Amino acid sequence: MKRFAQCVSIILVMVMLCGWAAADTLEEVRKKGFIQAGVNGDIFGFGKPDEKGVWQGLDVDTARAIAAAVFGNADKVKYTPVTAKTRFTALQSGEVDVLTRNCTQTLTRDTAMGLDFCQVNFYDGQGFMVPKKLGIKSAKELNGATVCVLPGTTTELNAADYFRSNNMKMKPVVIENTAELYKAYFAGRCDCITSDTSQLAGNRAVAPNPADHILLPEIISKEPLAPAVRHGDNKWKDIVHYAVLAMIEAEELGVTSKNVDDMLKTSDPKIQRFLGVTPGNGEALGLDEKFAYNIVKQVGNYGEIFERNVGVNTPLKLERGLNALWTKGGLMYSPPFN
Amino acid sequence: MNQPHPHVSTQPVSAVRPPVTSVGPIGWIKQNLFSNWFNSLLTILTLYLLWKIVPPFLRWAFVDSRWYSDGAACREADGACWSVVGRNIRFMIFGFFPHDQQWRPLLAMLILVGLLFYSRNRKHWKKSLAYAWFAGLVIMGLMMQGGIFGLTEVESTQWGGLPLTLLLAVFGLTAAHPLGVLLALGRQSRMPAIKALSIAYIELIRGVPLISLLFMSSIVFPLFLPEGVTINKIVRAQVAMILFTAAYIAEVVRGGLQGMPKGQYEAAESLGLNYIQTMRLVILPQALKIVIPPTVSILISAFKDTSLVVIIALYDLLKTTQSMLTDPQWMGFSTEAYIFIALIYLICCFFMSNYSRRLERELNVSR
Numbered sequence: 001m002k003r004f005a006q007c008v009s010i011i012l013v014m015v016m017l018c019g020w021a022a023a024d025t026l027e028e029v030r031k032k033g034f035i036q037a038g039v040n041g042d043i044f045g046f047g048k049p050d051e052k053g054v055w056q057g058l059d060v061d062t063a064r065a066i067a068a069a070v071f072g073n074a075d076k077v078k079y080t081p082v083t084a085k086t087r088f089t090a091l092q093s094g095e096v097d098v099l100t101r102n103c104t105q106t107l108t109r110d111t112a113m114g115l116d117f118c119q120v121n122f123y124d125g126q127g128f129m130v131p132k133k134l135g136i137k138s139a140k141e142l143n144g145a146t147v148c149v150l151p152g153t154t155t156e157l158n159a160a161d162y163f164r165s166n167n168m169k170m171k172p173v174v175i176e177n178t179a180e181l182y183k184a185y186f187a188g189r190c191d192c193i194t195s196d197t198s199q200l201a202g203n204r205a206v207a208p209n210p211a212d213h214i215l216l217p218e219i220i221s222k223e224p225l226a227p228a229v230r231h232g233d234n235k236w237k238d239i240v241h242y243a244v245l246a247m248i249e250a251e252e253l254g255v256t257s258k259n260v261d262d263m264l265k266t267s268d269p270k271i272q273r274f275l276g277v278t279p280g281n282g283e284a285l286g287l288d289e290k291f292a293y294n295i296v297k298q299v300g301n302y303g304e305i306f307e308r309n310v311g312v313n314t315p316l317k318l319e320r321g322l323n324a325l326w327t328k329g330g331l332m333y334s335p336p337f338n
Numbered sequence: 339m340n341q342p343h344p345h346v347s348t349q350p351v352s353a354v355r356p357p358v359t360s361v362g363p364i365g366w367i368k369q370n371l372f373s374n375w376f377n378s379l380l381t382i383l384t385l386y387l388l389w390k391i392v393p394p395f396l397r398w399a400f401v402d403s404r405w406y407s408d409g410a411a412c413r414e415a416d417g418a419c420w421s422v423v424g425r426n427i428r429f430m431i432f433g434f435f436p437h438d439q440q441w442r443p444l445l446a447m448l449i450l451v452g453l454l455f456y457s458r459n460r461k462h463w464k465k466s467l468a469y470a471w472f473a474g475l476v477i478m479g480l481m482m483q484g485g486i487f488g489l490t491e492v493e494s495t496q497w498g499g500l501p502l503t504l505l506l507a508v509f510g511l512t513a514a515h516p517l518g519v520l521l522a523l524g525r526q527s528r529m530p531a532i533k534a535l536s537i538a539y540i541e542l543i544r545g546v547p548l549i550s551l552l553f554m555s556s557i558v559f560p561l562f563l564p565e566g567v568t569i570n571k572i573v574r575a576q577v578a579m580i581l582f583t584a585a586y587i588a589e590v591v592r593g594g595l596q597g598m599p600k601g602q603y604e605a606a607e608s609l610g611l612n613y614i615q616t617m618r619l620v621i622l623p624q625a626l627k628i629v630i631p632p633t634v635s636i637l638i639s640a641f642k643d644t645s646l647v648v649i650i651a652l653y654d655l656l657k658t659t660q661s662m663l664t665d666p667q668w669m670g671f672s673t674e675a676y677i678f679i680a681l682i683y684l685i686c687c688f689f690m691s692n693y694s695r696r697l698e699r700e701l702n703v704s705r
Contacts, residue, residue: 041653042661042664044664044665050429051425051426051429051662051665052428053429053432053436053437053496053498081653082651083649083651085553086556086557086650086651089556089557092561093560093561179660179664179670182669182670183670183672203666203669206409206667206670315666315667316666
C-alpha cells in the first residue's frame with residue numbers, strides 16, 4: 001500500500017513537472033492568436049462587463065496591455081471570469097494564460113501554490129468606514145463596535161487581528177453577499193464596515209448620502225494586487241511584468257495615448273529607447289520593438305487607465321494615494337527601460 | 339266535493355325568500371368566513387394583514403416606481419426601481435453575446451419555445467415532429483455558434499444569460515432522463531456486474547451535493563487533463579448536471595418498476611417476448627406513467643439547480659443579474675432584479691408542472 005502511494009505520488013509529480021517544463025506560454029499564445037485572461041467579473045472598476053457585455057476595468061486594461069505587447073493589438077484577449085475559488089486552478093490547468101483578477105500577492109501563493117506574481121497594478125489596503133454622526137476619528141476608538149464584514153476572506157481575519165492586537169472587542173456581523181453587506185451597513189445595521197479601501201470608497205459613492213460616511217485613516221493590511229502567471233515560465237512572466245511596468249514608465253516619461261505619436265520624434269534618448277525608436281528592449285523580451293508604443297497607444301499609460309477606471313471622475317472616486325508615481329509620493333516605480 | 343274547503347287556500351302561497359343574510363355573497367361570507375368566533379377572528383386578522391401589506395406593495399411596485407430612468411433618479415424615488423431591469427435587460431438576458439448579434443439567441447430561444455409548445459399536444463407526436471426538432475436544433479446551434487452563411491462566429495464562452503439557462507436545462511433534462519431509465523434498469527438487472535456498477539454510481543452521485551460535483555468538474559477535473567487540453571466550461575458543467583439528475587431519476591423510475599405487478603412480467607414472458615421487448619412494450623410504458631409526478635418534480639428542481647453554475651462563474655441568468663448589480667449605479671436595487679428573474683423561473687416551472695398534469699390526464703384514460 002505504501003509503495004502504491006509512493007508510485008502514485010511520483011507519477012503525479014512527474015506529470016506536473018512535465019506539464020510545467022513543456023509550457024512555453026508565449027509560443028502557445030502566439031499559436032492560438034489570443035490571450036486568455038482570468039478576470040473577476042464582479043468588481044466595478046477592476047473587471048466587470050458593462051451593460052453591453054463589454055469587459056471594463058483596471059485588470060481588464062492590464063490584460064489588454066499584455067495583448068498589445070504580444071500581438072500589437074489590444075483586442076486579442078478573451079476573458080474567463082473566475083471566482084476566488086477557481087482562479088488558481090484555472091491558471092495551473094492552463095485554462096487561462098494570465099490571471100488579472102485583483103489577486104493579493106502573498107508569500108504562500110507565490111511559492112507553494114505554483115504561481116508567479118508580476119508587477120503590482122494596484123496597491124490596496126483594508127480600512128474602515130463609519131457614519132459621520134458617530135464622531136469617530138480613528139479606528140482605535142472602535143472598541144465594542146459591531147462590524148459588517150464578508151465571511152471567509154482575509155478581510156475578516158485582518159479585522160479580528162487588528163481588534164485583538166489593540167485590546168478592543170468587536171461584534172462581527174457576517175453577511176455573505178457584497179451587495180447585501182453594504183445594504184445592511186447603510187441601513188444602520190452595524191457601526192462600521194471593513195473592506196479594501198477601494199471597495200469602501202466605491203460603495204460610499206453610491207450611498208443614499210455619501211457625505212454622511214467617512215473612511216478612517218488607519219489601513220490595517222497590505223493588499224498588493226498583481227497579475228499572476230504559472231511558476232517556471234520566466235519568459236512569459238517577463239512579458240507580463242514589463243507590460244505593466246511599461247504603463248508606469250510611460251506615465252513617468254510623460255508619454256500618453258494622445259501624444260505618443262509625437263513622442264516618437266523626440267530627441268530624449270530615454271523615450272526613444274522606451275518607444276523602440278532605438279531598438280533593443282523588444283528583442284530582449286522576444287517581442288516587437290514597438291511593444292511599449294503599442295501598449296501606450298492602444299491602452300494608455302498607468303495614470304490614464306487609473307483615471308478611466310477608478311479615478312476621481314468615476315463612481316469609485318479614488319485618489320491615487322499609494323498608486324501615485326514614486327515621484328509623487330506613491331509606490332509606482334519602474335526600473336529603467338534599457 | 340268540488341267546493342273548496344273554506345280554510346284551504348287555492349292560491350299557491352308566494353315563496354318566501356330566504357333571509358338575505360343566508361344566500362348570495364353575504365350568505366357565502368357568513369358561512370365561510372364568519373361561521374364561528376374563531377373563523378371570524380382569523381378573517382379579520384387576515385383582512386388586517388392584507389390591508390397592511392397589499393396597498394403599500396402596490397404603491398411601491400406601481401405608483402412610486404421608476405420604469406426607465408437612470409440610477410440617480412431611482413435613488414430619489416420611494417418606490418421600486420424597475421429601470422434596473424429595463425436598462426440592463428439585454429445583458430441580463432443575453433450576457434456576453436455580441437451586442438449587435440443578439441437577435442440570434444433571441445431567435446434560437448423563440449424556436450425552442452415554439453417547438454416545446456407545439457410538442458405539448460400529443461396529436462402532433464409524429465415523425466414530422468422529430469424532423470422538426472432536428473431542424474430546429476440545427477438552426478439553434480447555427481444561430482448560437484454562427485461561423486457560416488455570413489454569420490460571425492460566437493464562441494460558447496460568450497454565451498450567457500437566459501439562453502445558457504435554457505440550454506443547460508433542456509439538454510440536461512433530455513439527456514438525464516434516458517440515462518436515468520437505463521440506470522434504473524441496470525439496478526434491477528440480474529447480471530451482477532451491471533447491477534453493482536449501477537448501484538455504485540447511483541449511491542455515489544446521490545451521496546454528494548451538486549455543488550461539489552460542479553466544483554469537481556471545474557477545479558479538480560482540469561488538473562487531470564494533459565497540459566494545453568481544456569474542455570469547455572459549459573460542457574463540463576452540463577455533464578456534471580446530467581450525471582447528477584440521472585441518478586435521481588433512476589431511483590424514481592426504479593420505484594415505478596417495482597410498482598409493476600409480477601403478473602405483468604410473467605405475462606410478457608409467456609408471450610415469448612425477450613427482455614428488451616418486455617421492457618419496451620409492457621413494463622416501461624406503464625412504469626414511466628406511474629412516476630410522472632415525481633419525475634417532473636425532479637426535472638423542475640434540476641431546472642432550478644442550473645442556477646448553481648454561478649459558483650463556477652458561468653454567466654447564466656442569475657449570474658448576469660448579480661454581475662449587473664455590482665455596478666455602482668445599480669447597487670442596492672437587488673430586490674427588483676431578483677423579482678424579475680424569479681418571474682422568469684416561475685413561468686418556466688409552471689409550464690413544466692402544468693404540462694405534466696395534462697400528460698397525466700391524457701395517459702390516464704385506461705383507468
